[in-house]
Structure formats: structure tokens, C-alpha cells
Amino acid sequence: xxxxxxxxxxxxxxxxxxxxxxxxxxxxxxxxxxxxxxxxxxxxxxxxxxxxxxxxxxxxxxxxxxxxxxxxxxxxxxxxxxxxxxxxxxxxxxxxxxxxxxxxxxxxxxxxxxxxxxxxxx
Numbered sequence: 001x002x003x004x005x006x007x008x009x010x011x012x013x014x015x016x017x018x019x020x021x022x023x024x025x026x027x028x029x030x031x032x033x034x035x036x037x038x039x040x041x042x043x044x045x046x047x048x049x050x051x052x053x054x055x056x057x058x059x060x061x062x063x064x065x066x067x068x069x070x071x072x073x074x075x076x077x078x079x080x081x082x083x084x085x086x087x088x089x090x091x092x093x094x095x096x097x098x099x100x101x102x103x104x105x106x107x108x109x110x111x112x113x114x115x116x117x118x119x120x121x122x
Contacts, residue, residue, distance in 0.1 A: 017035070023112060053080045056082070085102075
């Protein structure tokens, strides 16, 4: 039996992390939560052999989600990244380069499921 895909959730808001964690687990995947980009980068989940998808908020203390995306997209095998935010500025209305999906909070479970299906279908 294969191990379920691991989805990393990076958001500074605990209720958002918890809700996404629940959704990911209901879909049959594993989830791991981080309250900042730096914690994700310092984790074992950052290893691509463990983490298959990243959901990340744009605005967080320290490194932003877009800065994390910029770091990851230059790697040999970049993770599929789903960007979420309640505060998309006019310059970020277009999907950032390197992001698989971009969702504006609040988003529906169906929208996130579609993004996760796309990210984890490969």
C-alpha cells in the first residue's frame, strides 16, 4: 500500500491551517502545518521526496508566500504550489509565475479540491 501524498500548509492563521488540514485529510492525503515560510524551509517536509504539494498564504510575518514561491520555483523539481490570500493586490491578481493555482479567501472547498486534484494527479 502506498503512502498518501503529503501536503504542506503554510499560513500564519491557525484556523485556516486547521480547516485546510481537515480538508486535505478528508481527501485521503496527509497534511503538515507550518505557521511561517521559514519553519517550512527548516522542516523535513521540505524534502521533495516527502512533500508533494504546498498551500501557502501570501501575507505572513517574515518571508511572504510569494518570496517562498520565488525560492521554490528555481529548484530542479519545484513543488506544485497553491497560493491563497485574502489580500490580493492589483499587481497579484494574475497567477504568480510558478504557482499552480491562486485562490482568494474565502474560497470554497470545491475550488481547493480542484487545485489539489491538479497538483497531486501527476
